[in-house]
Amino acid sequence: xxxxxxxxxxxxxxxxxxxxxxxxxxxxxxxxxxxxxxxxxxxxxxxxxxxxxxxxxxxxxxxxxxxxxxxxxxxxxxxxxxxxxxxxxxxxxxxxxxxxxxxxxxxxxxxxxxxxxxxxxxxxxxxxxxxxxxxxxxxxxxxxxxxxxxxxxxxxxxxxxxxxxxxxxxxxxxxxxxxxxxxxxxxxxxxxxxxxxxxxxxxxxxxxxxxxxxxxxxxxxxxxxxxxxxxxxxxxxxxxxxxxxxxxxxxxxxxxxxxxxxxxxxxxxxxxxxxxxxxxxxxxxxxxxxxxxxxxxxxxxxxxxxxxxxxxxxxxxxxxxxxxxxxxxxxx
Amino acid sequence: xxxxxxxxxxxxxxxxxxxxxxxxxxxxxxxxxxxxxxxxxxxxxxxxxxxxxxxxxxxxxxxxxxxxxxxxxxxxxxxxxxxxxxxxxxxxxxxxxxxxxxxxxxxxxxxxxxxxxxxxxxxxxxxxxxxxxxxxxxxxxxxxxxxxxxxxxxxxxxxxxxxxxxxxxxxxxxxxxxxxxxxxxxxxxxxxxxxxxxxxxxxxxxxxxxxxxxxxxxxxxxxxxxxxxxxxxxxxxxxxxxxxxxxxxxxxxxxxxxxxxxxxxxxxxxxxxxxxxxxxxxxxxxxxxxxxxxxxxxxxxxxxxxxxxxxxxxxxxxxxxxxxxxxxxxxx
Numbered sequence: 001x002x003x004x005x006x007x008x009x010x011x012x013x014x015x016x017x018x019x020x021x022x023x024x025x026x027x028x029x030x031x032x033x034x035x036x037x038x039x040x041x042x043x044x045x046x047x048x049x050x051x052x053x054x055x056x057x058x059x060x061x062x063x064x065x066x067x068x069x070x071x072x073x074x075x076x077x078x079x080x081x082x083x084x085x086x087x088x089x090x091x092x093x094x095x096x097x098x099x100x101x102x103x104x105x106x107x108x109x110x111x112x113x114x115x116x117x118x119x120x121x122x123x124x125x126x127x128x129x130x131x132x133x134x135x136x137x138x139x140x141x142x143x144x145x146x147x148x149x150x151x152x153x154x155x156x157x158x159x160x161x162x163x164x165x166x167x168x169x170x171x172x173x174x175x176x177x178x179x180x181x182x183x184x185x186x187x188x189x190x191x192x193x194x195x196x197x198x199x200x201x202x203x204x205x206x207x208x209x210x211x212x213x214x215x216x217x218x219x220x221x222x223x224x225x226x227x228x229x230x231x232x233x234x235x236x237x238x239x240x241x242x243x244x245x246x247x248x249x250x251x252x253x254x255x256x257x258x259x260x261x262x263x264x265x266x267x268x269x270x271x272x273x274x275x276x277x278x279x280x281x282x283x284x285x286x287x288x289x290x291x292x293x294x295x296x297x298x299x300x301x302x303x304x305x306x307x308x309x310x311x312x313x314x315x316x317x318x319x320x321x322x323x324x325x326x327x328x329x330x331x332x
Numbered sequence: 333x334x335x336x337x338x339x340x341x342x343x344x345x346x347x348x349x350x351x352x353x354x355x356x357x358x359x360x361x362x363x364x365x366x367x368x369x370x371x372x373x374x375x376x377x378x379x380x381x382x383x384x385x386x387x388x389x390x391x392x393x394x395x396x397x398x399x400x401x402x403x404x405x406x407x408x409x410x411x412x413x414x415x416x417x418x419x420x421x422x423x424x425x426x427x428x429x430x431x432x433x434x435x436x437x438x439x440x441x442x443x444x445x446x447x448x449x450x451x452x453x454x455x456x457x458x459x460x461x462x463x464x465x466x467x468x469x470x471x472x473x474x475x476x477x478x479x480x481x482x483x484x485x486x487x488x489x490x491x492x493x494x495x496x497x498x499x500x501x502x503x504x505x506x507x508x509x510x511x512x513x514x515x516x517x518x519x520x521x522x523x524x525x526x527x528x529x530x531x532x533x534x535x536x537x538x539x540x541x542x543x544x545x546x547x548x549x550x551x552x553x554x555x556x557x558x559x560x561x562x563x564x565x566x567x568x569x570x571x572x573x574x575x576x577x578x579x580x581x582x583x584x585x586x587x588x589x590x591x592x593x594x595x596x597x598x599x600x601x602x603x604x605x606x607x608x609x610x611x612x613x614x615x616x617x618x619x620x621x622x623x624x625x626x627x628x629x630x631x632x633x634x635x636x637x638x639x640x641x642x643x644x645x646x647x648x649x650x651x652x653x654x655x656x657x658x659x660x661x662x663x664x
Contacts, residue, residue: 242604272574
């Protein structure tokens with residue numbers, strides 16, 4: 001774990017993300033306290049903590065105040081609709097340290113933090129590490145290995161706070177991506193929220209009309225993967241997509257324009273020939289994704305060079321002990 | 333292998349499907365001869381055949397005539413654009429036995445068979461077992477285990493021919509689904525061809541504009557799975573989708589209508605609440621897919637009861653030795 005990383009961390013919310021995070025941070029040797037508003041989840045988490053072994057020990061607090069006591073960083077690991085209440089509970093303890101979250105929209109989270117916990121040192125966060133499962137039972141300490149973890153870097157963010165969290169998350173194997181909250185929200189609307197809406201629309205359509213049962217019997221790999229995230233708990237998907245409605249409208253309009261173009265091509269005299277260039281364009285993108293990693297480079301720990309790195313598709317892999325620079329790679 | 337299954341099978345085309353099929357049929361103890369028009373593929377296949385061991389032996393012929401000689405069933409395992417040429421080569425040998433294919437559209441394949449090989453006993457076939465990879469090197473004898481394998485059952489199909497192929501494919505672990513060619517084409521437009529177009533459109537859009545590099549860096553599970561089949565060789569996807577343009581137009585229009593509805597919901601005062609019912613509908617479909625298997629039942633080997641089974645989403649798991657009935661299950 002890098003020198004700058006906080007050593008005592010509280011994780012509020014023990015679902016898929018929070019549960020995975022307490023387990024992973026404890027395995028890295030940090031002092032970790034978890035809390036969940038649901039007594040049943042706390043009971044399950046206490047059993048898991050007792051089974052984790054002495055070298056990976058962590059504890060489950062009985063209240064937000066108990067969890068936050070002595071913490072150098074507090075991670076709110078709850079969905080957006082619960083974030084305001086959790087921030088209120090943190091603010092009520094008088095906490096003034098590092099504060100972050102894991103929700104999938106950053107401008108609304110920033111606004112909640114400014115309104116509900118203005119004295120804490122806020123840095124919005126978002127690990128790109130969901131699955132269609134949820135809850136502590138689905139947690140996995142390996143969930144963040146190699147995952148992109150956005151840390152928001154806006155005008156009001158203190159770079160020292162940003163690098164402390166970057167040290168923490170690179171220390172557990174994540175690729176830390178600097179981005180403004182607006183950039184983040186536009187990007188995830190495109191590559192996460194839009195695919196969630198499309199998966200739901202594909203799944204809904206599959207069952208309709210007399211051909212529905214046959215279609216479901218024939219559905220195989222392309223349907224399975226194209227609709228996988230439609231199996232996510234609908235309330236979570238609704239909260240995530242609804243909170244990013246503005247950016248998602250733009251992306252959905254773009255997709256609808258491309259589908260209208262494909263629909264037009266299906267009317268051609270030779271549809272296969274007409275479709276080929278559009279399919280080749282999609283192939284060129286997908287066959288070269290995910291990109292490889294370039295040579296490690298040193299980037300100054302200042303807002304402008306970090307944001308330039310993020311805009312180029314790069315990510316931070318480590319933080320220098322003096323906090324003045326980071327190690328980074330760009331895609332190749 | 334059921335008693336009614338052909339014992340000597342020729343497979344013309346040794347790509348992903350044909351290569352997997354020769355290897356699986358040989359492992360089941362049948363006499364199998366493969367052929368591919370590409371000399372390089374034949375050489376690779378000969379090496380693989382030599383390494384397969386005596387109990388799983390199969391051979392690679394030097395011509396279509398050599399492959400078809402003595403065969404009780406001929407499987408054309410080539411993409412639709414090559415099917416006419418292969419059918420011509422089969423017809424030129426004077427072959428009059430069982431003839432089938434593996435292409436993903438059945439009405440065009442039926443028309444080619446009627447035009448190019450009218451003396452053979454044609455039953456169109458389609459295993460729902462592709463991947464985004466292709467070629468003999470990607471072949472896998474386990475590819476068909478549990479996969480749905482449609483066998484076309486139209487007015488001109490002889491039921492005895494249908495049951496012979498059903499015996500062959502259930503004998504290698506496939507779920508054989510009876511359907512008319514029109515029903516098949518409508519169903520696969522929905523659950524295969526449409527997801528392929530959508531995957532291409534999602535992939536193409538990901539990279540556009542200034543947010544493109546950041547978006548690709550943040551892309552994770554929902555993008556990976558939602559675009560996976562865009563990595564398929566574009567010419568294969570173009571041939572498949574283009575040949576089923578009529579059915580695909582209907583399905584694409586249906587999807588576009590659902591996306592227009594979702595776009596409208598994003599304009600609501602509370603988009604999360606507005607989206608929830610639509611997302612819950614998609615969840616209800618996907619979370620209960622794939623369906624389980626009901627109790628095995630006996631179905632008469634006649635066109636009407638078999639087609640009723642297919643329309644109900646059921647499939648054949650075995651063929652009685654006298655060919656008069658099949659064992660089948662329905663989804664639960």
